[in-house]
Amino acid sequence: MIENCVMNTYGRYDVTFEKGLGCKIYDTDGNEYVDFVSGVAVNCLGHSHPAIINAINTQSSKLIHSSNYYWNTTHTVLAQKLVDNCDHNKVFFCNSGTESVETALKIARKYGTLKNVENKNVFIYMDNSFHGRSIGALSVTGQEKYQKDFRPLIDGVRKVNFNDINDLEKNFDESVCGIIIEPIQGEGGINIANAEFLEKARSLCDKYDALLIFDEVQCGMGRLGSLFAYKKFSVIPDVICIAKGLGGGFPIGATITNVKASTAFVPGDHGSTFGGNPLGSAVGVAVLTELVDNGVIAGIEEKSLHIKERLLKIKEKYGVIDEIKGMGLLIGIKLIADTKIFCKLCFDKRLLVIAAGDNVVRLLPPLNVSKTDIDGALDILEIAISETKV
Structure with missing residues (x-):
């Protein structure tokens, strides 16, 4: 098995990815995930950009x-x-x-x-x-x-x-x-x-x-x-x-x-x-x-505002989000909950997010992410928030 010959330096999720397109990434079984980790702020243009x-x-x-x-x-x-x-x-x-x-x-x-x-x-x-x-x-x-x-x-x-x-x-x-x-x-x-x-x-x-x-x-x-x-x-x-x-x-x-x-x-x-x-x-x-x-950076402020406005509504609706942090498309959500459990819950719903610091979840979408994909990701995030116990 792969894990027997790869050095044990990461706590990996039980998934193997093999291809991606835009902000979507696909595992070896063909399952589609929305990628709001972007290789930890690496894939600024998403996957497989022309x-x-x-x-x-x-x-x-x-x-x-x-x-x-x-x-x-x-x-x-x-x-x-x-x-x-x-x-x-x-x-x-x-x-x-x-x-x-x-x-x-x-x-x-x-x-x-x-x-x-x-x-x-x-x-x-x-x-x-x-x-x-x-x-x-x-x-x-x-x-x-x-x-x-x-x-x-x-x-x-x-x-x-x-x-x-x-x-x-x-x-x-x-x-x-x-x-x-x-x-x-x-x-x-x-x-x-x-x-x-x-x-x-x-x-x-x-x-x-x-x-x-x-x-x-x-x-x-x-x-x-x-x-x-x-x-x-x-x-x-x-x-x-x-x-x-x-x-x-x-x-x-x-x-x-x-x-x-x-x-x-x-x-x-x-x-x-x-x-x-x-x-x-x-x-x-x-x-x-x-x-x-080609103007990708020019659209970031508008996308950031849209994400934060939706997150604020989610924050007010549920008692799980303590604080919304960050600038641009480097956004953090401080939770009144265990971030490790929350990230796994999002993963199970096919949304990739990553934790940081003290109870913070990072949202790091590609910089060219579309509004449709933002809303799709936040829909999943809201479901996960609604199921999270404080």
């Missing part, structure tokens, strides 16, 4: 991989398209969100070593945050349940309370080389950063010459209604970590820097064998074209 299929077919017949010892046509196009849509000037390509975070941490450490300050190597990170599973990313993840079995982690880190300006100021000094923040904590429970907190982080980074890093792996790439999440908060970071939606299902990540941060790396400081490969980059270009040029 633009992604065409990009894969076209580019794979030309060149799949060469090496970063040479330029290739698609990674330069993708890099230019990214910087044209933000306030930054350089891109490093990798393959995942964790890798993009590791890159950002190395940039900040290197930036610190270039300053005339002894031991300028400290990272500040947030309580309840999540940045990835590698040792470096775990070291700045503010959840003990992920860290406890893998200590010792890297040193030179300080945890502060999310949205607590006083705690942030107390921990900031000349030794800090970087601070990493999710504008919206995804896995932590759809917790939104206060504008004032982000503004203070920006001013402290300027004061102490440190780098402000935004982890937009889950909340970026259009999910909030702008291509980059930071644009919803009017605070410009020095470094942006992206992945997930950038490839629409194809593995790709990137770390984007402004002029200040771009000076840190020189040849030999960092690398990624598959980062910026022609195939992945071609898919990224196709995804950005759909999101930006």
Whole structure:
């Protein structure tokens, strides 16, 4: 059986999927599910989108991989398209969100070593945050349940309370080389950063010459209604970590820097064998074209409002929803009930949703989801809510 040869790192549902179309996904028995997990905010254009299929077919017949010892046509196009849509000037390509975070941490450490300050190597990170599973990313993840079995982690880190300006100021000094923040904590429970907190982080980074890093792996790439999440908060970071939606299902990540941060790396400081490969980059270009040029992002605010209006009615009708959280199509429902049981109930009714943080259920539909499919998913969700015991 499959489970006997696949490493035991996930608590998987008893289902095997084999194909998908739009926001629908089908198991090996032909059963149809509505997918409001989207690969955990990855499948921003849904399943089997023609633009992604065409990009894969076209580019794979030309060149799949060469090496970063040479330029290739698609990674330069993708890099230019990214910087044209933000306030930054350089891109490093990798393959995942964790890798993009590791890159950002190395940039900040290197930036610190270039300053005339002894031991300028400290990272500040947030309580309840999540940045990835590698040792470096775990070291700045503010959840003990992920860290406890893998200590010792890297040193030179300080945890502060999310949205607590006083705690942030107390921990900031000349030794800090970087601070990493999710504008919206995804896995932590759809917790939104206060504008004032982000503004203070920006001013402290300027004061102490440190780098402000935004982890937009889950909340970026259009999910909030702008291509980059930071644009919803009017605070410009020095470094942006992206992945997930950038490839629409194809593995790709990137770390984007402004002029200040771009000076840190020189040849030999960092690398990624598959980062910026022609195939992945071609898919990224196709995804950005759909999101930006073909108007997918433009429709997100309207869809978000529709979902929240329906959820509010469900909240008022039943005594199960405590709070509706989030922005754009990164929406959380805090329940007065067990989220694990609720997610399984939705699964049994052929709706895929995923839990996060403290009793929160995430809704992560494709960004191009139709109103009809939204209503179909929320109809199922309401039935599940009506059957949930508080």
